[in-house]
Amino acid sequence: MARNTHVQADTNAPAITAALAHFVATHPSGGWSDAIEAEAHRTWLNWLGCAVGAAEHEAVHAALAAVAQLQPSRQAAVPGRTDRVDMASAALVMGISSHVFDFDDTHLKTIIHPAGPVASALLPLAEVKGASGRQVIDALVLGIDVACRVGNVMYPDHYDRGWHITGSTGMLGAAAACARLLGLNSQQTQMALGIAASQPVGLREQFGTMTKSLHPGAAARAGQMAALMAQAGYTASARALEAPRGFVQTISTKADWSEATSELGQRFEIAFNSYKPYACGIVVHPAIEACAALAQRGVSAEQVQRIDLKVHPLVLELCGKKEPADGLSAKFSVYHGCAAGLMFGRAGEDEFADAVVQRADMVVLRRKVVAVVDTAIHEAAVHLTATLTDGRQEVVHIEHAVGSIERPMSDAVLDGKFHQLCDSRLGAEKAGRLLAACRQLGSASNVSQLVALATPG
Amino acid sequence: MARNTHVQADTNAPAITAALAHFVATHPSGGWSDAIEAEAHRTWLNWLGCAVGAAEHEAVHAALAAVAQLQPSRQAAVPGRTDRVDMASAALVMGISSHVFDFDDTHLKTIIHPAGPVASALLPLAEVKGASGRQVIDALVLGIDVACRVGNVMYPDHYDRGWHITGSTGMLGAAAACARLLGLNSQQTQMALGIAASQPVGLREQFGTMTKSLHPGAAARAGQMAALMAQAGYTASARALEAPRGFVQTISTKADWSEATSELGQRFEIAFNSYKPYACGIVVHPAIEACAALAQRGVSAEQVQRIDLKVHPLVLELCGKKEPADGLSAKFSVYHGCAAGLMFGRAGEDEFADAVVQRADMVVLRRKVVAVVDTAIHEAAVHLTATLTDGRQEVVHIEHAVGSIERPMSDAVLDGKFHQLCDSRLGAEKAGRLLAACRQLGSASNVSQLVALATPG
Numbered sequence: 001m002a003r004n005t006h007v008q009a010d011t012n013a014p015a016i017t018a019a020l021a022h023f024v025a026t027h028p029s030g031g032w033s034d035a036i037e038a039e040a041h042r043t044w045l046n047w048l049g050c051a052v053g054a055a056e057h058e059a060v061h062a063a064l065a066a067v068a069q070l071q072p073s074r075q076a077a078v079p080g081r082t083d084r085v086d087m088a089s090a091a092l093v094m095g096i097s098s099h100v101f102d103f104d105d106t107h108l109k110t111i112i113h114p115a116g117p118v119a120s121a122l123l124p125l126a127e128v129k130g131a132s133g134r135q136v137i138d139a140l141v142l143g144i145d146v147a148c149r150v151g152n153v154m155y156p157d158h159y160d161r162g163w164h165i166t167g168s169t170g171m172l173g174a175a176a177a178c179a180r181l182l183g184l185n186s187q188q189t190q191m192a193l194g195i196a197a198s199q200p201v202g203l204r205e206q207f208g209t210m211t212k213s214l215h216p217g218a219a220a221r222a223g224q225m226a227a228l229m230a231q232a233g234y235t236a237s238a239r240a241l242e243a244p245r246g247f248v249q250t251i252s253t254k255a256d257w258s259e260a261t262s263e264l265g266q267r268f269e270i271a272f273n274s275y276k277p278y279a280c281g282i283v284v285h286p287a288i289e290a291c292a293a294l295a296q297r298g299v300s301a302e303q304v305q306r307i308d309l310k311v312h313p314l315v316l317e318l319c320g321k322k323e324p325a326d327g328l329s330a331k332f333s334v335y336h337g338c339a340a341g342l343m344f345g346r347a348g349e350d351e352f353a354d355a356v357v358q359r360a361d362m363v364v365l366r367r368k369v370v371a372v373v374d375t376a377i378h379e380a381a382v383h384l385t386a387t388l389t390d391g392r393q394e395v396v397h398i399e400h401a402v403g404s405i406e407r408p409m410s411d412a413v414l415d416g417k418f419h420q421l422c423d424s425r426l427g428a429e430k431a432g433r434l435l436a437a438c439r440q441l442g443s444a445s446n447v448s449q450l451v452a453l454a455t456p457g
Numbered sequence: 458m459a460r461n462t463h464v465q466a467d468t469n470a471p472a473i474t475a476a477l478a479h480f481v482a483t484h485p486s487g488g489w490s491d492a493i494e495a496e497a498h499r500t501w502l503n504w505l506g507c508a509v510g511a512a513e514h515e516a517v518h519a520a521l522a523a524v525a526q527l528q529p530s531r532q533a534a535v536p537g538r539t540d541r542v543d544m545a546s547a548a549l550v551m552g553i554s555s556h557v558f559d560f561d562d563t564h565l566k567t568i569i570h571p572a573g574p575v576a577s578a579l580l581p582l583a584e585v586k587g588a589s590g591r592q593v594i595d596a597l598v599l600g601i602d603v604a605c606r607v608g609n610v611m612y613p614d615h616y617d618r619g620w621h622i623t624g625s626t627g628m629l630g631a632a633a634a635c636a637r638l639l640g641l642n643s644q645q646t647q648m649a650l651g652i653a654a655s656q657p658v659g660l661r662e663q664f665g666t667m668t669k670s671l672h673p674g675a676a677a678r679a680g681q682m683a684a685l686m687a688q689a690g691y692t693a694s695a696r697a698l699e700a701p702r703g704f705v706q707t708i709s710t711k712a713d714w715s716e717a718t719s720e721l722g723q724r725f726e727i728a729f730n731s732y733k734p735y736a737c738g739i740v741v742h743p744a745i746e747a748c749a750a751l752a753q754r755g756v757s758a759e760q761v762q763r764i765d766l767k768v769h770p771l772v773l774e775l776c777g778k779k780e781p782a783d784g785l786s787a788k789f790s791v792y793h794g795c796a797a798g799l800m801f802g803r804a805g806e807d808e809f810a811d812a813v814v815q816r817a818d819m820v821v822l823r824r825k826v827v828a829v830v831d832t833a834i835h836e837a838a839v840h841l842t843a844t845l846t847d848g849r850q851e852v853v854h855i856e857h858a859v860g861s862i863e864r865p866m867s868d869a870v871l872d873g874k875f876h877q878l879c880d881s882r883l884g885a886e887k888a889g890r891l892l893a894a895c896r897q898l899g900s901a902s903n904v905s906q907l908v909a910l911a912t913p914g
Contacts, residue, residue, distance in 0.1 A: 063686060063691060086543075088527050162708075198663055215655060235516075237666050245662045250619030
């Protein structure tokens, strides 16, 4: 009956649960650079724009129909909708709506989409508790720091193994953020992280289905509830993250502990957050940009005989769907992304509509794209060679796609994206005021004006 | 940048998600032997007794305080209490209360405690939907079958790695059970399993804290919500369990697929469920029984100089806490269990009270116990040698502890345990009527009488 019960237990891991909890509970309000402060506001507005924009998505409808069965109280808003539900359900639904377009933010070191779980947990809690915008921004920066630092500890092995790292670290970020917003002390915050650590969410197998978006939503709900439970005295292991049968060692084969605490309070992971110009998996973005550049040169879909791409390995691993049947699966198709870039010069949510994905000319164009892995190509790059029907060749090389660390989206482009997402839901004028409220969140006395502006009608 | 992205993907795994979903949706009501039908009722009453008995536990108080922050509707009862909350929160709280005494059931092949996640999801849903007792029993048998079969696929490697298998398979059992109760078809049930598959709960590091009990509670809530979401049209991967980056291959290093479907509909895993005579980790039970036998021979604590135990390896791995500080941690101490067995002749919840754990004579007695692993000892056995102060030695060998498959608890003993748990909460007369209602659940037209009897006052 004897068996090898735990292959690789590291019993000497540093006390990262305690260290991160102490940091979250005690770091000074606004204790970071202006650049970090600005990035926090950019992260917030990008997240809220995505949530508002997708508020009528069928995944949001289905989730709200399930939530309605609980006869929830009307304590918190669902941005982009007139529904109000309890704050835990609001976190769930907002996590879904902010992610379902695959248009949200990306922590480029780990491919975590951090705002989904963290901000979705925060906004309804802030609404119910009457928290200030300053408290929300503080909690957002610190919560994202926790999620992404734990992601750094485990990435890439954890992600490679099959975990959708957004949901499997997001509940820690949400717990940290909500603990901060609630004013929990270090010990209570440690318990909140411990409670959350038992509830990782997300399998990569779900990509292309609504459950991908459940991952940030369920993580937001779990983290928010973990903080509320810790506040009420619920206990967990004080070493939940680092113990031999704790979170990291159970769900990852990589554990680079130093990532959790190196330069803690000096380096903020939100600095590595980026925003998507295209509504799909970020690894496809360089290829879309290259095809859009081709279109800008005047090359039309009919002129193209074949498009050859050299891509980073993750492109085909994550987004290799050759014949996507609908919009959700097309978001994981470099072939559809390229077709959209060439046909329309853009790849927003409209270009991933089911009807567009199923158009005969798009099917034909997708099949002209041939992608091969080239290990010399990094994640933000692509090399494209288009062979035209007249035999000519066009070459486009993208070294750093827009939305990469090297070429961040400008504020103006981000504002444009916000309007693109929100105008149809809220009207352009109200969307503009919501955008301004997001940009000034850190000085708002509470979130009620922002919530009102995010509500249609 | 190239890396080994997935070491051991099995791309040819059989379609167990579809097979289990079809089974759950289509197996005939009551389509099993009388023995299985009886075991389902035993499982139900043991679970409800535990939930009622622990209704005033501080973990339940803390969880309900957090739930109260959501201003929940009063649609479902919390057995043993007068509180009413929404059905998802009721599932959460009941999963906690039924497990926090560590007195619940055990599927002996996997150490899964299956009723916690499955029955806790079912009862509030049945109350809200007005389901019949027949529907509840059907859903219970099928839900437990799904959780335990998936457990068999992964056990022991998955558990060894650090997962608390009760919570990391329980959300599948809860989803299956609730899907059955809601009358979902095969395809919808497949989606429910898929949605649940992204939400495994539970780390073994949490043993000895309240979060251990959160595991069946959060799994119950996740599974119930997964079924409600699937009913509302939420989608997931149709191969969520078996795909290369699906549930099993992501969270386990063992994948014995045949366990999922062999003799499906013929062999029911609830047949391997057992009930605890002692309120602690089941691997300690043989040692407690041996010490209680010693007490029955007239040996007193003062007479004992030293107790030597030969135990199965899991005893020290799971329950090796030498100096437990409180009741929760004492449940994971073979030393405290032995002291209780010898001092009191029993080890119910009372013998794990903080005050008992901290008694000076119990501390002294615990320190007289020396446990060593013997790989010849199986999980239901123990070999005890007591050396008395006068030099005499007493030997007790337990080959099959009470509660093992070979020596199941009788109905009479189970009824006694139910009264021991419920009388102080409900009064003996009402507890007796509740017990009768549990025994007749399969023929009840709904669960309202059972719920009324489980409510104090």
